Amino acid sequence: MAKITSLDDLRKIKKNLEEQISLREKAENPESLVQIKVGMATSGIAAGAKEIFTFLVDELEKRNIPAIVTQTGDMGYSYAEPTVEVKLPGQEPVVFGWVTKEKADEIIEKYIRNGELVEGIIPQNYKTIDDK
Amino acid sequence: METVNITINNIQLEVPKSTTILQAARMINIEIPTLCHMKLEDFCIENKPAGCRICMVDVKGRRNLVPSCVTECTEGMVIETSSPRIINARRTVLELILSDHPFECLICPKNGKCDLQSLAQELGVREIRYTGEQSTYRMDTSQAIIRNPDKCIMCRRCELMCNTVQTCGVLSAVNRGFMSVVAPAFEQNLDHSPCTYCGQCVAVCPTAALTEVDQTSKLIQALADPDKVVVVQTAPAVRVTLGEEFGMKPGTIVTGKMVTALKRLGFDYVFDTDFAADLTIMEEGTELLNRLTKYLNGDKSVNLPILTSCCPAWVNFFEKNFPDLIDIPSTAKSPQQMFGAIAKNYFAKQLNIPREKLVVVSVMPCVAKKYEAQREEFRVNNDPDVNISITTRELATLIKQTVQDFNSLPESDFDRPLGESTGAGAIFGTTGGVIEAAVRTAYELYTKKPLPKIEFEELRGMDWIRKATVDFDGLKLNIGIAHGLGNARKLLEEIQAGKSEFHAIEIMACPGGCIGGGGQPQHHGKSEIIRARQKAIYEEDRRLPLRKSHENPYITKLYEEYLGHPMSELSHELLHTEYFQKQPEIIIEND
């Protein structure tokens, strides 16, 4: 290990671990971030939720959008799988159905980035599992 | 000198910076009671752990009371030394200390001389409101010192003497809380520790937690036995301190009264250790000259410096701490043991009695002498050369039982033949005295010329380590003197490192030499008492007509009639000894 002698050395280490650490830091303060849940029960996975999950995680990172992407269980909309719930800071969560990669891309660009509504929102008649 | 202005009990005064409150108060005759504090000014020894919490005073602005023995005066300090709050605190704390102390003053060896007892009296404690469990420990009776830890009040004075002054490291605080006490490591017995029995712990103990092994009962039995002939020898340092036990001024010489008192006690013969001291000089001085001559002739097998060997605690010290140096000290026995050997062999023969019938008693300023008398090598067929060794304090106790008024006793002379001595023997009692006595004789034996000046001021004094060069008619003899075992250790370490510049070194274990011995009347932390004793020793020397050991006619006679010459074969047998490597063994007592 080369000795650290400058601020740059410190920053380099910080940058290398930024991703890992930011995951934990974000977790400490989830309200201020975009929270995305992908329904990943058996039916969701069968409908391709896993690919959507990976796509969202990778793309958000690439596009430098701080967000927490987590899996969740069955949202009760089996007919609309894969389903994705997006909660923007300070707003009510919104659930999208029949999400494909293209749809996911649209959600990121339009809804998350600009707050524009995107087609495919399932009317909300439930509480998230966390509230039960 | 930088000073600070302070106010004590509304009295304003200016004191040097770093003066303690206790010192400042004493300057203006304000008495603050103390218990654990002890200061031997001349020796730079001060015990101030601030543990007893008796000397507490109130400093304005401080939340709690402060111990005056360690708190230094600062500019503008306002001090109160005797408010009701302080008096209540002192009395309560003293009651606490007393509540954990055995109530057996009536039969306590320190009865009447106990600092704790005096303080209780001084503070007027008439009841102990806080009573409860007392901490109890195992008694430890060694051959010289008794530890009764139940009576330890954790003043830590002994710890200071044992560690800082004597560097023996035997006594220190062990255990925690209520069960804490001063003891050897693992609470093992002194016998299994590196203890030298120097007795400095006993000398400073305010209570009877540390006392000498009392042999007065044994002595009285011997005196009462009609079949025994009991002789006594008195060490040089006893005659200048015994008077203190009878209220006399420190430094009063009571030789003649002491002899009278001993005779009244029933001793058959009252002899003098000073005689044996003269004999020691003959042997040790000759040994020095022999070694020196060989050394000067290039004999590499000769060890220099030669070290004196009169002090039994010092002998214990190097046997236990410097086993690699046991060839260096003089092989001459101490005066106590030379006396014993001569008495049991030469004198018993003169009386025509077997040695077992003769009881040799010694009065010593020392507790280590009790141990020395019991050494294996100093007995024949299990009959010790010296049967009983008592301290100055024990002698005083005995005299008090038989003599109404010691002060008005007439004076008597020592008996012959073992009671005749010179001034050289007398000065054995102080630091520097043994080497001065040796130089007086060695000079005349070596140069064959009379001494131009008999008193060697350069060898005297109270400094811990002293150095002097004595001119033996062209031969420059480097002499070192140390008292206090910590100082001895320094000189020994120089020898170990091959850096010693000395030809001869005198070592005494106790501060001041035997006048400050562990068997002497308690000095209660007043070093001026030890100084007065030293003055008396040199006065005794001047008082005597003969002042060089080789001029003692009875010594000459002893060699002519019996021993032959110094370092003769018989001398070797009776007057010389050998030393042993004694590594302390750790034995953990289970009780």
Place this chain on the structure above:
Amino acid sequence: MGTYKYHILVCGGTGCKSSQSTQIVQNLNEEIKANNLENFVKVVTTGCFGFCERGPIVKVLPDNSFYNYVKPEDATEIINEHIIKGRRVERLLFRDPVTNKPVTDSKHINFYQKQLRIVLRNCGVIDPENIEEYIARDGYLALYKCLNELTPTEVIDIIKRSGLRGRGGAGFPTGVKWEIAAASPGPEKYVVCNADEGDPGAFMDRSVLEGDPHSVLEAMAICGYAIGASHGLIYIRAEYPMAIKRLKIAIKQAEEYGLLGKNIFGTDFSFDIELRYGAGAFVCGEETALIHSMEGNRGEPTVKPPYPAVSGYKGKPTNVNNVETFANISPIIIKGPEWFASIGTEKSKGTKVFALAGKINNVGLIEVPMGITLREIIYEIGGGIKNDKKFKAIQTGGPSGGCLTEKHLDTPIEYETLVAAGSMMGSGGMIVMDEDDCMVSVAKFYLDFTVEESCGKCAPCRIGNKRLSEILDKITKGNGTMEDIELLKNLCMVIKDTALCGLGQTSPNPVQSTLENFWDEYVEHIVDKKCRANKCKDLIHYYIDPENCTGCMACARKCPVNAIAGERKQVHVINQDLCTKCGTCLETCKFNAVYII
């Protein structure tokens, strides 16, 4: 390195480790491997989460799921359900003690909501054995800033302006302490970290050392730079093996990265840190005793002055700070003194970590802003008193703190207010008592601790505390007199006034504060020979109510000393001479027939 989608944080604090958290980590990793999720999930052993009562604790990120009481065998379910299927394992979720409903993420657990973590900022977040994770959280940036942008005087000034005070208990301003040490002349000085945490039940320092050791190392180096010392020593008790291990790893890593040792960041400043082990004596938390112990001497305090800042380790100027104090330093340097001073109250700035214990629902380690009230701590963070009992007292400040009552609940917590209320901040122990606690026994319990831990050097502490304990014992046995109370009062006063060190000067606090706040209970014990909490065995008697006793023999069979007589279907009677008052009969009886008078 792959990008992990999930982090599973497993608590590696001493508490959780002793409930097999190491095994949990191992099992999780095995499951991850079995499911080929190595690049997807990362398991991190972290420092303490503070909620030790619920350990072992496992937290799954990013959703912050907070699992408690996790067993090694639960690893399979966590991986299969949570990670693979995305369903939280509900049975392992934390349940709110009041509503008994599961709480999904730690942010919504009341225990954490009122907390503000500065000292514990990295505990439970980073892997304490990985220096890079510390650096990623801005670690060693403060040290860089100090060495390159600030003079020692400026560093001291920042600490002074922050208002940080010693977290070891006495609350001496840290900046001033540094300033005195900096002003002491001499090329050889020492920075000492006091990690001799000795209060029973307190483990805040241990948690910091186990969870974020670098925060202490960095702060010690900053202190060294500020006061002109190049040697640091951490005095840590040997009973903290994991903290020692983590510190050793941290020191080694810091040396490898050049953040400790010679010429740190290429500057002239060099600083090394060594560990010194204590043998577990409470009094060695006192700084002079600590220094004597480090020097190899008996751990005993000496009178101050001289203060260690002037003459300390080996007689050289020495700055001694507590672990928690040090853990505050780096954030102050980075975020500025004004930020720190904006937290807390006028005289007590920043946060304080407390170890919350006793009759309270949420036991654990909490970090709260100064000025918070006891009520907020007990009822919001602590989740209230266990079993809906009535709150009686809270003992703060460790064994020599005092017992505070209902009337103190709304007092903001500060150094001064706690002292004024008859207690103290201490190192931050908080023990909650309910109506079932006898306050005389409580006072005796704490006193017995100080009796045990007294070094024995000074008479008032050595003997006085023993006598206090004996008088309390007498009272709890029903043999006390009203005069004993006067004796207690006088002795408490004298011990406080005359004891040598902080241990003795504060040891009577539990007695004084209970005398002050629970006088009635003392009088009841003495005059009525009654213990209202039924805790003092000598003052209570068990009886069987003949009305309710069915003669079922259950109590008689269970009685360990055969003190209950009576045939089947006949009323049982307790022989008072034989009864040891163990309470087994009361617990056994199904018919409410056993009662206490």
